[in-house]
Amino acid sequence: MTIDLDVDHSSPSDGLSTVQRRSAVLEELVHRDPGRFRVLTGDRPTGRLHLGHYFGTLHNRVRLQNLGVEMLVIIADYQVLTDRDVADRLTEHVEDLVLDYLAVGVDPQRATIFTHSAIPALNQLLLPFLSLITVAELGRNPTVKEEIAQSQQSSVSGLMFTYPAHQAADILFCKANLVPVGQDQLPHLEVTRTIARRFNSRYGGGLEIFPEPDALLSAAPLLLGTDGTKMSKSRGNAIVLASSADETARSIRSAKTDSHRHISYEPATRPEVSSLVLLAALCLGRDPRQVAEDLGGRGAAALKETVTEAVNAYLAPIRERRALYAQDRGHIRKVLRDGNERAAAIANTTLTEVRSTMNALY
Structure with a gap:
């Protein structure tokens, strides 16, 4: 369900300020009627989470969950492969993320925690979605440019280049209508909105198959790492939540x-x-x-x-x-199994609807 507000989302005259005003209105709506919203958020399993993650996103996830917003948390294990030849210690990193989530208060009874690779129907959405976005549009995405620059590789994989479309599949498979993001993630979300709009126009026949998800802008302050640069797992300058x-x-x-x-x-x-x-x-x-x-x-x-x-x-x-x-790794794996099962059911329903809408249900 797309949320209709009295704020023009796409007005080019004042750019970010429009998104900020819309985000403020959405925040008020979340408090008044949290049941209207489904949130998709998540992390890549590249190491343990730190205080920057906590005050940047984790604290807000728990807040939204406790308000009564439906929450889906993706552990984007496939996206680790966008800029790495080998996903080292992937199982350990995935389980560590679940431990961090549970420790800070994410409740698997109220939030669906799942992994990318366990949801085939989600990933299958990538193919029709790529047909709705041009190579030029993917290449202009500033977040992809930054990721490519940070990877320090002479060439990048196709998965890295199609990252915004894959993220659109992450958001739209569950028909999330609210995505908590920082300002640097707005271009990614705009790709998702574009894909949803084009799918509805090309195949929907006037029906809204996918919502155009809104950004809930984070007011989280930027915490620097111990070296004075942005706190980051890869830079070794972070204060890790699991540290003694x-x-x-x-x-x-x-x-x-x-x-x-x-x-x-x-x-x-x-x-x-x-x-x-x-x-x-x-x-x-x-x-x-x-x-x-x-x-x-x-x-x-x-x-x-x-x-x-x-x-x-x-x-x-x-x-x-x-x-x-x-102390109970079996419980961690059960949280993932249960979350994967719930997410897979949602994704299968969405993929069936997509195939039917595209007249590709045989």
């Missing part, structure tokens, strides 16, 4: 700051110090400027001590739950 208290303390002690002793919250001019202040504030539930004011002239050592105490206290119950779940 001692490992977390060592990571924070090594974090980059600057030469000024007085602590302030000025993200534009003091990004490294401000990111640490923000991290403490998020964990403490306080305003970052108040945290900085309290630290005053006590210097980077006091800042790091405050951050370490705040992070470890915040993560303690999450780590405790994770350790308990990790």
Whole structure:
């Protein structure tokens, strides 16, 4: 079901501000009538999740789930292959993702957790979807360009190039009408909206087979890694959710700051110090400027001590739950089996509808 709002989604005059206004209206609707929404979100299983993931997406997933929004969480194991020759330790990474989800509060009774590779009907949607998008449109996608640049490969696979269409299949197989994203993911979502619109026009005969999903823009702040760049699994600069208290303390002690002793919250001019202040504030539930004011002239050592105490206290119950779940790998596999079964049933129904709509049901 496409959500009709009084905000023009496609107006070119003010670009992102229109999407922001629409997202704000959607947020209000989610609170008033969460049953209207089905959300698709997920991660690639390339390693354990970190605090950037937690405050960027995981916390919001649990919030939406608890509001009563239907939630599907995809572990995109096929998409690991977009920029890697071998999917090393894939089973371990998939199970680690499930552990992280359960530890932070994703409830498999209320959220469907599933893997890409276990849902054949989902992946079969990629073929008709690719017929609805041009090579030029795929090539212009800025997110694909960035992924290709980061891969540092002389050439890229066809899977990498078709990544936006594959992501459209992820979203549309379950007819999700709301996708929580950051601003950098808006081009991907626009490809999905384009494919849905073109399928409905070409084959639907005036019927809405697929909704045009909306973006629920994340208000999550950017947390820097310990080296002062974006927190990332691949850069080895992340504070991992599953780390021990001692490992977390060592990571924070090594974090980059600057030469000024007085602590302030000025993200534009003091990004490294401000990111640490923000991290403490998020964990403490306080305003970052108040945290900085309290630290005053006590210097980077006091800042790091405050951050370490705040992070470890915040993560303690999450780590405790994770350790308990990790003792029963059979439960983790059951969560995946159950989620895969539910997702496969949805995908089979959608694929049958697609084939019927295309007059290809024999």
